[in-house]
Amino acid sequence: ETGVTQTPRHLVMGMTNKKSLKCEQHLGHNAMYWYKQSAKKPLELMFVYNFKEQTENNSVPSRFSPECPNSSHLFLHLHTLQPEDSALYLCASSPEMGGSYEQYFGPGTRLTVT
Amino acid sequence: GQNIDQPTEMTATEGAIVQINCTYQTSGFNGLFWYQQHAGEAPTFLSYNVLDGLEEKGRFSSFLSRSKGYSYLLLKELQMKDSASYLCAVENSNYQLIWGAGTKLIIKP
Numbered sequence: 001e002t003g004v005t006q007t008p009r010h011l012v013m014g015m016t017n018k019k020s021l022k023c024e025q026h027l028g029h030n031a032m033y034w035y036k037q038s039a040k041k042p043l044e045l046m047f048v049y050n051f052k053e054q055t056e057n058n059s060v061p062s063r064f065s066p067e068c069p070n071s072s073h074l075f076l077h078l079h080t081l082q083p084e085d086s087a088l089y090l091c092a093s094s095p096e097m098g099g100s101y102e103q104y105f106g107p108g109t110r111l112t113v114t
Numbered sequence: 115g116q117n118i119d120q121p122t123e124m125t126a127t128e129g130a131i132v133q134i135n136c137t138y139q140t141s142g143f144n145g146l147f148w149y150q151q152h153a154g155e156a157p158t159f160l161s162y163n164v165l166d167g168l169e170e171k172g173r174f175s176s177f178l179s180r181s182k183g184y185s186y187l188l189l190k191e192l193q194m195k196d197s198a199s200y201l202c203a204v205e206n207s208n209y210q211l212i213w214g215a216g217t218k219l220i221i222k223p
Contacts, residue, residue: 002156042118043157043201043213056210090156098209100145100164105156 003027004106006091012112013081021076021109023091029104031097032074034066037088037108049074050097081113116140118214120202125220126192134187134200134217142207148176148187149201151216157201161187189219197221 004025013019034046048056049068065077088110092103119137126132145164149157163169163178175188199216
């Protein structure tokens with residue numbers, strides 16, 4: 001257990017559905033991250049929140065929408081996804097962004113878009 | 115562009131030593147991380163290097179040469195549970211982690 005939880009662990013959705021991924025950390029951290037992990041590819045940073053402010057949006061399509069209501073919770077809202085969006089979505093947290101802190105990862109949500 | 119290169123896959127024998135290399139080209143450098151990821155699980159932190167040299171932590175050691183843009187992870191006395199992917203990541207000057215695609219390490223009895 002890393003102190004970061006994600007739900008659901010698995011999700012199958014059609015291209016017209018709307019769903020949300022949830023991440024919660026119990027570590028008192030102030031930075032939270034969404035990553036996409038596809039087979040044999042590097043982790044892709046999608047979004048970063050530092051002290052509840054979004055600091056990064058790495059050219060992510062608008063069909064992905066993040067929300068960070070407080071420093072312990074992070075959501076990723078999904079709508080009208082494409083099959084190529086099927087991947088493992090990982091949430092991570094760290095004491096703050098930068099500072100060479102290690103990141104603590106949740107177990108991920110395995111997303112399949114049909 | 116920024117990139118991290120590491121071998122896709124390596125095979126080693128239980129009880130032996132293996133070295134996993136990582137080379138990087140990034141916009142700035144604030145440190146290099148190694149993470150371990152077992153299949154179907156989250157990455158977990160192994161080591162951090164910001165200065166040149168070797169950092170030892172039990173059976174695992176990590177080396178950094180900033181002038182060469184090079185690091186390696188050394189695993190000694192390999193155990194079957196060390197079968198996993200090993201991810202190299204560099205924090206750049208924008209405080210972002212740039213990740214390699216990972217090296218899948220297969221341990222054989």
